[in-house]
Amino acid sequence: MVHFTAEEKAAITSLWGKVNVEEAGGEALGRLLVVYPWTQRFFDNFGNLSSTSAIMGNPKVKAHGKKVLTSFGDAIKNMDNLKGAFAKLSELHCDKLHVDPENFRLLGNVLVCVLAHHFGHEFNPQVQAAFQKVVAGVANALAHKYH
């Protein structure tokens, strides 16, 4: 189980408070689909994903990105019990969505890149390290109920 120090929790909560979840969500999901095009396999019904600008401007991508990142925000409120917090979502991703958990790791790292891009030097090595723990914890929690 992931354990967060008080400093890590403070760094994470403080930065997250400044994140525009709608914008960052769209950016993160969009970049996932651009940088790792095979991830588009889960989004056949999203319409036009034929170019970078189509993907980044796609309203379904933005809406879904917002949904995903809002859920991620819930993780930040439950850092001490990520497995519990994501149990239902884990079952959903396995049984209904059939998503390979590797995709959670990819999205987590894309999110880290988006945060670095947005926050620049404020996203220093220590803040990054804390966020890497969160994204790894979320990825593991989402994979936990797979069978």
Place this chain on the structure above:
Amino acid sequence: MSLTKAEKAIILSMWGKISTQADAIGTQALERLFASYPQTKTYFPHFDLRPGSAHLRTHGAKVAAALGDAVRSIDNIAGALSKLSEMHAYVLRVDPVNFKLLSHCLLVTVASHFPADFTADAHTAWDKFLSIVSCVLTEKYR
């Protein structure tokens, strides 16, 4: 996997800016690597890895210089990094999983330093470029 013409152009153009701070970028990428993935420190028991250390700065500069070599020979990265590839295979023997970790930290460092340039297309180009470099460095492992 190979770079498109457009991706090569992005890398070359961004390298022009990156090269003016190449040492700092290389050093910060290593700092991020050791902070986020402490197990990578096991390859450097002989180094002082505290942020700002001379060891870190020297090694960061070496990493950046190698990337510069790869950029300048972007059509023949395997040729440019051949000696380095042998060194990693026979001497250093860094487990291949770690190249992904350092690549990610290089990406994060570039993203945080060059916000205007780190578009989704640039993100793709750099991710691919670093993947190719990683492949070259591990291709002689066995």
